Amino acid sequence: MNSGLDFDLDDLSPVDDASKEAMETFWAGELTVLSQHHTTPNGSHSFVLAHDRSVTWGIPGEPQLVAISVARDLRQSTFTFETSHHATASFAQNWLAERGCPLDPIALRGGDYIEPADDLTVQVEQQIQKSGTRYEVLDTCTSDYDPSEAWTLVRDSCATQTPIRLFHEEWDHDAGTYTMREGAFADVEAAQTWLNERGGPLPEPPEYSDHNGAVVRARMARTALARSAGAAASPQTGLDAPRTTPAVPIQRPVQGRLL
Incomplete structure (x- = not known):
């Protein structure tokens, strides 16, 4: 998990006004990436599930998870940019799946979750x-x-x-x-x-x-x-073994289900 996001769009132009507006209002600095998937070999699509830390200081009750879908047309040098906020990870994952993202790479299981x-x-x-x-x-x-x-x-x-x-x-x-x-x-x-x-x-x-x-x-x-x-089939040992007690970070994005 990290807060760094670079969609590599410097040489591309938004395909429509909606993508342009979404990109202009997008602020990656307040996001903690929970899971992501990028297509290969040409990297035409990116899918990200993140926790929006800024929401915790905003209107009480607002959804704290954001799903991001970026589709690049490398031949036309354009991109489509979409975002959607959700209260739970499963609905964010559904939104990403509807845009072509496989579910396994964006699952929130194990590790710090x-x-x-x-x-x-x-x-x-x-x-x-x-x-x-x-x-x-x-x-x-x-x-x-x-x-x-x-x-x-x-x-x-x-x-x-x-x-x-x-x-x-x-x-x-x-x-x-x-x-x-x-x-x-x-x-x-x-x-x-x-x-x-x-x-x-x-x-x-x-x-x-x-x-x-x-x-x-x-x-x-x-x-x-x-x-x-x-x-x-996948026994865990050493550093990969499951914790018997949860770790407690200084700041815990609850909706991201971090420990």
């Missing part, structure tokens, strides 16, 4: 990452501390029941883990009521019911098996 607390978290995140344009984002909110959480409210175009979905991410800093859960509501007002009152557990989607529960549990089992197989 806190880990998902359970397999359901992994499943929900993968569902978001691979959802394409399924979810229409209606609202987001990010809270660094008390509570330490972020949520994204969406309209699910594939849901025949309770189409308003709330994706809620919460961090346990002491354990060095986080959870992601999906809630289902009939309308936006019901979702806002739950967020304001927190009077009970997040209502699960109908897909999690006993009728479809076997499918959900089977997906979770496959995810757990894949994770276990990956860990067994």
Whole structure:
């Protein structure tokens, strides 16, 4: 992770006004790069997921993650520049995937990142990452501390029941883990009521019911098996071994899920 970004655009011109404006308003000095992917051999595309430190001093609740997509046409000496802010990494990764970025290189796993607390978290995140344009984002909110959480409210175009979905991410800093859960509501007002009152557990989607529960549990089992197989195939020793206690830096970008 680093804060240095150079998209190598000095000899290129923006292809349209939107790219020009995005580039002119872009400020790399406040970004901490969390993951990035650049195409080879000609470097025509760059994809970056970063934490925007400036947001932490701005309007409370604003999304702190920024996804950046740069497409270069080297023959025409032009570039397209796009950015998008998100409350959680999974939605930022979905946005990048829709622009051609493979998911594996921009995953936030291991090293200095806190880990998902359970397999359901992994499943929900993968569902978001691979959802394409399924979810229409209606609202987001990010809270660094008390509570330490972020949520994204969406309209699910594939849901025949309770189409308003709330994706809620919460961090346990002491354990060095986080959870992601999906809630289902009939309308936006019901979702806002739950967020304001927190009077009970997040209502699960109908897909999690006993009728479809076997499918959900089977997906979770496959995810757990894949994770276990990956860990067994890549034993970690020495400096690469997992920490038993989380490291604590001076400044922790929570939404980047740094320890």
